[in-house]
Amino acid sequence: MKKISYILALFLFVNILAGCSKKNNDDPIVNPTNTVSIDNPINNFVWKGMNSWYNWQSNVSNLADTKDDNPESYATYLNKYSTPEDLFNSLLFDAGNTDRFSWFIQDYVEQQKQFQGISLSFGFRLQGVKINANGDIILYVRYVSNNSPAFDAGIKRGDIINAIDGVVLNETNYNNTVSKLSNDTVTLSFVTENNGALTSAGDKTITATEVSDNPVYLTKVFDNINGQKVGYLVYNGFRSSYNDELNAAFADLKAAGINELILDLRLNGGGSVETSTYLASMIDGSTTTSDKFAELKFNSKHTNENSTYTFQDTQNDYDVTGAKTGEESINKLTTLSRLYVLTSHSTASASEMIINGLKPYMSVKVIGTTTYGKNVGSITLYDSPSSDYTSQSSANPNHKNAMQPIVFQIFNKLEQSDYTQGFTPDIEVVEYEYWNNILPFGDENEVVLKAALDDIRGISAKSSSIKDKNISPLKVLPLENKFDKEMYITNDFLN
Numbered sequence: 356m357k358k359i360s361y362i363l364a365l366f367l368f369v370n371i372l373a374g375c376s377k378k379n380n381d382d383p384i385v386n387p388t389n390t391v392s393i394d395n396p397i398n399n400f401v402w403k404g405m406n407s408w409y410n411w412q413s414n415v416s417n418l419a420d421t422k423d424d425n426p427e428s429y430a431t432y433l434n435k436y437s438t439p440e441d442l443f444n445s446l447l448f449d450a451g452n453t454d455r456f457s458w459f460i461q462d463y464v465e466q467q468k469q470f471q472g473i474s475l476s477f478g479f480r481l482q483g484v485k486i487n488a489n490g491d492i493i494l495y496v497r498y499v500s501n502n503s504p505a506f507d508a509g510i511k512r513g514d515i516i517n518a519i520d521g522v523v524l525n526e527t528n529y530n531n532t533v534s535k536l537s538n539d540t541v542t543l544s545f546v547t548e549n550n551g552a553l554t555s556a557g558d559k560t561i562t563a564t565e566v567s568d569n570p571v572y573l574t575k576v577f578d579n580i581n582g583q584k585v586g587y588l589v590y591n592g593f594r595s596s597y598n599d600e601l602n603a604a605f606a607d608l609k610a611a612g613i614n615e616l617i618l619d620l621r622l623n624g625g626g627s628v629e630t631s632t633y634l635a636s637m638i639d640g641s642t643t644t645s646d647k648f649a650e651l652k653f654n655s656k657h658t659n660e661n662s663t664y665t666f667q668d669t670q671n672d673y674d675v676t677g678a679k680t681g682e683e684s685i686n687k688l689t690t691l692s693r694l695y696v697l698t699s700h701s702t703a704s705a706s707e708m709i710i711n712g713l714k715p716y717m718s719v720k721v722i723g724t725t726t727y728g729k730n731v732g733s734i735t736l737y738d739s740p741s742s743d744y745t746s747q748s749s750a751n752p753n754h755k756n757a758m759q760p761i762v763f764q765i766f767n768k769l770e771q772s773d774y775t776q777g778f779t780p781d782i783e784v785v786e787y788e789y790w791n792n793i794l795p796f797g798d799e800n801e802v803v804l805k806a807a808l809d810d811i812r813g814i815s816a817k818s819s820s821i822k823d824k825n826i827s828p829l830k831v832l833p834l835e836n837k838f839d840k841e842m843y844i845t846n847d848f849l850n
Contacts, residue, residue: 390427391426391427391430391431391434392430393430393433393434394433394434395433395434395438395439397439397738397754397756398433398434398436398439398442399433400439400738400740400744400751400756401439401442401443401446401459401758402418402422402423402433402442402446403423403740403744404736404744404758404760405418405443405446405736405758405760406418406420406422406423407656407657407743407744408653408654408656408657408734408736408743408744408760408762409446409448409457409654409760409761409762410454410653410654410731410760410761410762410763410764411448411453411454411654411761412654412656413654413655414448415446415447415448417432417445417446418446439459439756440459440461443457443459443758444459454761455729456729456731456733456761457733457758457759457760457761458758458759459756459758459759460735460755460756460757460758460759461755461756462755462756463735463737463747463750463755463756463757464755466735466757466759467676467677468675470594470626475539475563475564475565475566476500476503476504476563476564476565476566476568477503477504477505477536477541477561477563478499478500478502478503478504478505478506478566478568479496479497479498479499479500479503479505479510480496480497480498480622481494481495481496481497481516481536481831482494482495482497482786482787482790482828482831483524483529483533483828483829483830483831484787484790484826484827484828484829485526485825485826485827485829486790486791486825486826487551487825487826488825490525490526490527491517491524491525491553492517492524492525492526492529492829493515493516493517493524493546493553493790494515494516494517494524494533494831495513495514495515495516495787495790495793496510496511496512496513496514496515496516496793497512497621497622497793498512498572498591498622498796499511499512500566500568501569502566503564503566503568504561504562504563504564504566505561508559508561509559510543510559510561511795512793512794512795512796513792513793513794513795514545515545515546515547515548515553515556515790515791516543516544516545516546517544517545517546517553518543518544519532519533519535519536519541519542519543519544520532520535520541520542521542521544522535523544529829533831533832534832536831539562539563540560540561540562540563541560541561542558542559542560543558543559543560543561544557544558545557545558545559548791567675568591568592569597569600570590570591570592570593570594570597570601570623570626571588571590571597571600571601571603571604572589572590572591572796573587573588573589573619573796573797574586574587574588574589574604574607574608575587575588575797576607576608576611576613577799577808580615580808580811580812581811581812581813583614583615583811584611584612584613584614584615585613585614585615585616585617585808585811586608586611586613586615586616586617587616587617587619587797587804588604588608588616588617588618588619589619589622589796589797590618590619590620590623590634591622591623592623592624592625592626593623593625593626593627593628593630593631593634593705593706594626594627594630595626595627595629595630595671595673595677596673596674596675596677598630598633598670598671598672598673599672599683601630601633601634601637602633602637602670602683602685602686603686605637605685605686605687605688606686608686608688609686609687609688612690613688613690613691614690614691615691615693615695615811616638616688616691616694616695617695617696617697617804617807617808618638618694618695618696618697618709619697619796619803619804620696620697620698620702620706620709621697621698621699621701621702621723621786621803622699622701623701623702623703623705623706624701624702624703624704624706624727625703625704625705625706625707625708625729626704626705627705628649628651628664628705628708628732628765629664629671630705631649631705631706631708631709631712632648632649632664632665632666632667633667633670633685634709635648635666635709635712635713636648636666636667636668636670636685636687637685637686637687637688638688638691638694638709638713638717639666639687639688639691639713639716639717640687640688640689640691641689641716642666642716643666644665644666644667644668645665646665646666646716646768647663647664647665647767647768648664648665648666648712648713648767648768649663649664649708649711649712649765649766649767650662650663650664650765650766650767650770651663651664651732651763651764651765651766652763652764652765652766653762653763654762657762660763667685668684668685668687669682669683669684669685670682670683670685691717692717692718693717693718693719693720694713694717694718694719694720695720695722695807695810695811696709696710696719696720696721696722697722697723697803697804697807698721698722698723698724698725698726698778698780699723699724699726699786700724700725700726700727700777701727702723702726702727703726703727703728703729704727704729704732706726707726707727707728707729707730707774707777707778708765710726710778711730711765711767711771711772711774711778712767712768714767714771715767715768715769716768720781720782720807720810721778721779721780721781721782722780722781722782722784722803722806722807722810723780723783723784723786723803724780724783724784724785724786725776725777725778725779725780726774726777726778727777728774728775728776728777728778729775730764730765730772730773730774730775731761731763731764731765732761732762732763732764732765733759733760733761733762733763734759734760734762735747735757735758735759736757736758736759736760737749737750737751737757738750738751738754738756738757739751782806782807782810784802784803784806786802786803787826787828788823788826789802790826
């Protein structure tokens with residue numbers, strides 16, 4: 356196994372000399388005799404980086420190795436795109452379907468902060484729901500970050516919002532009204548529900564600030580669930596700068612002597628592959644460092660990077676910049692024969708890697724709704740030709756554009772990777788259908804958690820969906836980040 360330093364926000368910087376692409380990346384952009392020059396040199400970076408690393412390079416005709424054989428036609432081609440982002444988007448394979456994940460980065464410094472859970476934010480996650488045949492819409496609060504503007508305003512999970520900046524939500528105005536959540540300051544109108552009627556509960560105005568969100572949100576032990584000690588962990592992101600907090604949570608679970616574990620990944624869109632490996636090692640303490648957890652496979656130009664992640668006995672700890680701060684022994688549970696995972700459509704990437712990677716070793720029971728379906732991952736590419744576009748330290752200092760393209764697919768010990776449609780739950784529980792009774796995380800009667808606890812109790816667990824056709828979910832796009840469902844590796848992995 357290659358040593359894999361972990362950087363939460365997943366994926367950053369790599370110092371490797373290329374030689375993997377067809378041409379020397381240091382060749383001049385324009386042939387001296389060429390009468391056509393490239394208008395925007397960043398376009399050249401975009402094409403060269405994607406030609407070298409993109410997972411589906413061989414499927415995109417405009418990324419063919421022959422595309423830049425003629426400097427003049429190559430320059431003419433690049434000049435068709437007014438911005439590097441336009442060029443990047445044009446190179447994605449079956450964009451929005453096969454490749455739903457790659458994106459262009461305007462400022463990689465700000466992006467790195469967000470990878471570590473630091474962003475300008477209100478500090479909550481919302482779910483939109485159409486609640487009746489009349490087209491009335493509400494937003495309920497799925498999650499509130501500690502010490503965030505929403506937290507300070509007293510907003511809590513389960514609160515119901517029916518208006519933004521005085522505009523009551525309905526099917527006609529939903530998208531325009533919810534877009535107000537992109538503003539720095541917003542006024543939210545809260546309501547309570549009784550027998551279908553909504554009653555005003557007052558307004559709250561909040562202003563976005565920089566929020567650092569600890570993904571290790573809640574650790575709890577239920578002492579007697581059918582005679583079992585059940586551990587419960589709400590974990591919201593594979594962020595490397597919180598590796599030590601994650602390991603500390605497992606120290607508590609181990610000390611409590613749990614023999615069942617419920618891992619709540621409903622809000623976890625992924626993150627660091629390395630951290631996912633550490634979490635798997637904490638869960639299944641019967642594994643050894645020779646046991647394969649996952650295998651990464653790159654395109655034909657980078658098969659030398661194909662590598663295996665094995666279960667670990669120690670982990671690396673990092674600060675928010677991705678710098679390693681130390682190592683520590685992993686707190687491994689040795690008492691589990693199965694794992695319960697609570698899921699939603701927000702469960703993606705490195706979270707799905709946990710499900711896929713542990714299935715060959717133990718029973719994994721999925722409860723909630725179908726996961727997102729992301730079996731691929733990325734690295735950050737910088738405008739640094741001498742490193743084959745993997746090194747931030749040698750990046751062009753004149754701009755901070757970068758790319759986050761998909762560059763590998765991930766497999767488990769059994770070579771399984773077929774979950775592009777997500778993992779279907781063993782027990783379906785549709786949280787949004789209970790929009791008027793969303794309980795706090797860790798409450799025994801919280802609908803998704805209760806389904807897992809009931810299964811442990813031996814109560815015949817049935818899928819719990821109301822199936823009311825008048826109730827349907829709606830996306831809250833202004834609060835969704837492109838990297839929310841990410842899986843990435845760090846530069847050290849490629850060294």
